[in-house]
Amino acid sequence: MTTTARLAGAWKTFGGVPAVHPTSIELRPGVVGLLGPNGAGKTTLLRLLSTALAPSGGRIEVTGLDVTASHANRVQARRRIGYCPQEVVYPRGMTAVSFLDYIAVLKEWKNAASRAAEVRRVLDLVHLGDRGAMKVSKLSGGQRRRLAIAQALIGRPDLLILDEPTTGLDPEQRASLRGLLSGLAGTVLTSTHQTEDVSAMCDRVLVIDDGAIRFDGTVPELIATAAGRVHLGPSACAGAVQTWKTGTGLVRSVGGQPAPDSCVVDPSVEDAYLLLRSAGRTRQGVT
Amino acid sequence: MSWHLEEDTWAAYAAGRLDPVAEASVETHVSGCPQCRNAARSTVPAAHTTAIWDAVRTSIAEPVLPAPLRLLRRLGVPAHDLVVVSAAHSLLVPWAASVGFAVVAACLVGLTGLGPADRDATFLVLAPLVPVLAVVLAYDALDPLREVGQVTPYSKLRLALLRATATLAVAAPATLAVGLVVPGMQDLAFVWLLPSLGLTTTALALLNWLRAAAAAAIVAGAWVGVVGFLRYGGNVLLLTSAPAQFAAVGLALAAGVLLLMCTSTLRLQGGHR
Numbered sequence: 194m195t196t197t198a199r200l201a202g203a204w205k206t207f208g209g210v211p212a213v214h215p216t217s218i219e220l221r222p223g224v225v226g227l228l229g230p231n232g233a234g235k236t237t238l239l240r241l242l243s244t245a246l247a248p249s250g251g252r253i254e255v256t257g258l259d260v261t262a263s264h265a266n267r268v269q270a271r272r273r274i275g276y277c278p279q280e281v282v283y284p285r286g287m288t289a290v291s292f293l294d295y296i297a298v299l300k301e302w303k304n305a306a307s308r309a310a311e312v313r314r315v316l317d318l319v320h321l322g323d324r325g326a327m328k329v330s331k332l333s334g335g336q337r338r339r340l341a342i343a344q345a346l347i348g349r350p351d352l353l354i355l356d357e358p359t360t361g362l363d364p365e366q367r368a369s370l371r372g373l374l375s376g377l378a379g380t381v382l383t384s385t386h387q388t389e390d391v392s393a394m395c396d397r398v399l400v401i402d403d404g405a406i407r408f409d410g411t412v413p414e415l416i417a418t419a420a421g422r423v424h425l426g427p428s429a430c431a432g433a434v435q436t437w438k439t440g441t442g443l444v445r446s447v448g449g450q451p452a453p454d455s456c457v458v459d460p461s462v463e464d465a466y467l468l469l470r471s472a473g474r475t476r477q478g479v480t
Numbered sequence: 481m482s483w484h485l486e487e488d489t490w491a492a493y494a495a496g497r498l499d500p501v502a503e504a505s506v507e508t509h510v511s512g513c514p515q516c517r518n519a520a521r522s523t524v525p526a527a528h529t530t531a532i533w534d535a536v537r538t539s540i541a542e543p544v545l546p547a548p549l550r551l552l553r554r555l556g557v558p559a560h561d562l563v564v565v566s567a568a569h570s571l572l573v574p575w576a577a578s579v580g581f582a583v584v585a586a587c588l589v590g591l592t593g594l595g596p597a598d599r600d601a602t603f604l605v606l607a608p609l610v611p612v613l614a615v616v617l618a619y620d621a622l623d624p625l626r627e628v629g630q631v632t633p634y635s636k637l638r639l640a641l642l643r644a645t646a647t648l649a650v651a652a653p654a655t656l657a658v659g660l661v662v663p664g665m666q667d668l669a670f671v672w673l674l675p676s677l678g679l680t681t682t683a684l685a686l687l688n689w690l691r692a693a694a695a696a697a698i699v700a701g702a703w704v705g706v707v708g709f710l711r712y713g714g715n716v717l718l719l720t721s722a723p724a725q726f727a728a729v730g731l732a733l734a735a736g737v738l739l740l741m742c743t744s745t746l747r748l749q750g751g752h753r
Binding site (some may be wrong): 287 | 560564627631
């Protein structure tokens with residue numbers, strides 16, 4: 194399978210503080226989930242790949258072009274990238290169509306007729322086809338989020354980078370977005386806090402913490418790291434990373450020493466993520 | 481409903497052969513008769529109605545351009561360039577800032593009772609900087625879509641020049657008007673234009689390396705230094721002399737060449753789309 198993007202020892206610091214440590218990963222077609230806590234370096238990693246940020250060192254390739262080598266390579270690569278930042282601030286007075294029309298022009302769609310067709314296509318993809326003439330300020334939060342995703346889809350990019358795309362979407366809209374993303378042909382890299390999004394649509398998951406990739410594998414491989422370490426019983430396990438009382442009245446414990454009468458249960462992506470986070474904190478000496 | 485439209489009535493209606501009374505009767509009936517509406521769908525080819533609906537949707541979705549942009553369209557400015565200019569909501573701020581700056585310049589020069597030398601120096605400091613301020617604000621400040629636009633292949637130089645042209649269209653005449661209406665300033669009304677061209681182009685060139693605020697500060701600082709030096713060390717009206725005006729043109733040309741060398745292209749690519 195061809196490589197869409199590659200980080201080769203790329204790293205980024207802000208004012209001497211490392212945001213992303215030297216990282217080497219390859220992205221191929223499919224949906225890749227980027228999971229991590231706030232401040233872990235998710236957005237910085239996405240911005241590096243989107244060419245919005247230049248790395249402090251190392252090399253980044255997108256569709257075979259070294260975007261750190263020259264401005265010309267960056268421009269060429271940007272033709273194949275769709276990027277939806279965590280927050281899009283819309284200019285006042287724009288309609289959904291005029292906003293997408295503007296972004297389409299910035300993506301070099303010169304011809305008015307084909308641009309209009311492309312704008313209609315992406316509006317329909319995010320189910321906003323009947324909202325095109327509405328002012329963006331009149332759209333709901335979820336509709337504005339979908340509009341932000343629509344702009345990233347213009348031109349059928351090979352590499353689609355989405356920063357927290359499901360924020361502000363209701364369950365039905367999230368399910369619809371999963372359907373859309375999993376049906377795309379190229380490579381989708383999406384950051385999220387929602388572990389259920391990862392298990393529902395991602396072929397591969399990257400867990401980032403403190404600026405470093407802690408896990409890189411498939412969803413079943415991530416879940417397997419927690420096998421035998423999640424228990425359900427009448428009482429909490431000693432030393433567990435997280436415990437909570439379930440709807441049945443039993444206590445679910447992630448990690449720790451098995452309590453008497455507890456039994457091992459199948460772990461979830463969230464369990465595996467919590468255990469990875471705990472291991473990371475232990476490595477750093479944080480309790 | 482006690483009656484329904486016959487096929488030949490539909491054909492006459494679709495062809496526009498019915499008289500106004502009969503046409504109104506058909507429309508009134510159809511609006512209340514689902515059976516006839518269904519019959520209409522089978523009478524008119526789907527491709528025909530799809531084309532009509534597409535045209536209706538496009539006309540609804542297409543924003544009505546403001547008068548200056550309609551004028552630009554008549555002058556032959558490409559539609560995609562108009563989209564960029566009309567999308568720059570942030571231009572409102574530079575426009576307001578530049579006009580406000582020009583008014584402040586007028587107040588300082590005309591209303592504060594300065595002597596002729598100080599009055600000339602004040603005008604020659606402020607007037608050329610109005611377009612610089614407008615261009616820099618238009619390029620960078622308050623662009624809500626900067627992060628989205630930054631990762632597109634669109635030439636940032638082209639974006640800057642389009643916005644600069646739009647803002648200069650307001651800033652330059654405003655400053656010119658100030659020069660013409662303020663008493664005693666008529667002699668200087670035009671001499672700031674070439675220095676301003678040089679300073680504005682230099683600011684645009686500096687945007688390749690510096691943030692907008694830094695580029696504006698450097699250009700403004702240098703210009704204030706030059707005018708201040710001439711005011712207190714020589715004659716500020718030297719700036720109006722032919723050599724100084726040629727020097728301003730030279731600065732504009734040099735900065736323009738630098739701009740072209742430092743940016744990939746002025747051309748909007750992707751002609752296949």
